[in-house]
Amino acid sequence: MKMNLSLRILLALVAGVMVGLLLQDNPAFADSWIKPFGTLFLNCIKLIIVPLVLASLVTGVCGLGDIRRLGSIGWKAFAFYLATTGFAVTLGIVLANVLQVGAGFVIPAGDLTVQVKTAPSISAVLLNIIPTNPIQALAEGNMLQIIVFALLFGTGILAVGEPARTVEHFFSGTAEIMYKITGWIMLLAPFGIFGLIVPVVAANGPAVLLPLLKLIMVAALASAVHVVFVYGSLLRLLGKVSPRRFFKAIFPAMAVAFTTSSSAGTLPVSMRCCEENLGVNKSVTSFVLPLGATINMDGTAIYQGVSALFIAQVFGIDLDLSQQLMIILTATLASIGTAGVPGAGMIMLMLVLQSTGLPLEGIALVAGVERILDMIRTCLNVTGDMACAAIVNQWEGADVADTQAQHNRVQTEQI
């Protein structure tokens, strides 16, 4: 049944690309008649995100039974996220240098102005973490604020103990209900994915892609290398899980991320894939995945690094080593501040360009293929979150085993 779903999703993707290519002369038809199925699917998944994240995070904290364990999972996940993101952007920059991503690109004669919303500063992002009104945070779907509130709330339940038991049951029941609904929605995934991919292919046929093909190829290559070598070896060495099994298990989530371009939107699916197909503990997924969908964006970091180099090369600007290191630093931070929604990475690219003194107009160049780049990077972003969940699960499992062994030793010694 699980395999069937992956297969059906794959078929839907292939069929979507083919139908999209056929509809290139008539993208309006794809927009009005096929896209609505995709939008419907997307809305269905979005419907679950806020209650799922709140309920499963609160339940996850309660399930840990001890706040120190939350700290231990939190630090491991955060260190993994930061290290892999730093590596990802470095890899992107190296490949962009070696393959000369911007070489041979002729700036189109048309105007180079594009309206991009201003990027918030890093300090504003950090200050905004604490919700002044949790209900507003939930209503607006502000993920970072919801995470902070849910962690506090769950910790509060642990501290209060018995009198708060009913509240704990309410949230664990809500989380179960949301998982069930996610399962139902996933049955629609092949139709939804078909509806999402057709209009993208119809509107971005070869004519749009060709001039910027090199940029897309370098971003895709860096992402593929990151997946195969970095995640592949970390999964094998630290997660003790075969990459083959891992990718088979998470394929539905990768496909949803690819077509929706939203890490946050993919969250219910990634939680389900990790728990049901990979056997990752709920207390790990419920914390590591929402956090990852909000702050861990390896694909976005690669995109920002490669795009910055592309813009510099197209405008004939030579970047010295310190400037390239600056890109690594700012792209790592900017990707952390990027929201898990479509197009957010392009807004945060401004931050990277600004801090390196590169022309902001360059964004207009990469904007032409933004959707395609967003699909690639979101797929990588979500894969990184799930790799982290599998690895932290193994570490935590080992901790539990250690504690158990120690406990058994003490018992034996006492006897």
Ligand code: ASP
């Ligand atoms: N769309 C990406 C995501 O949801 C964020 C980005 O635009 O880079 O992960």
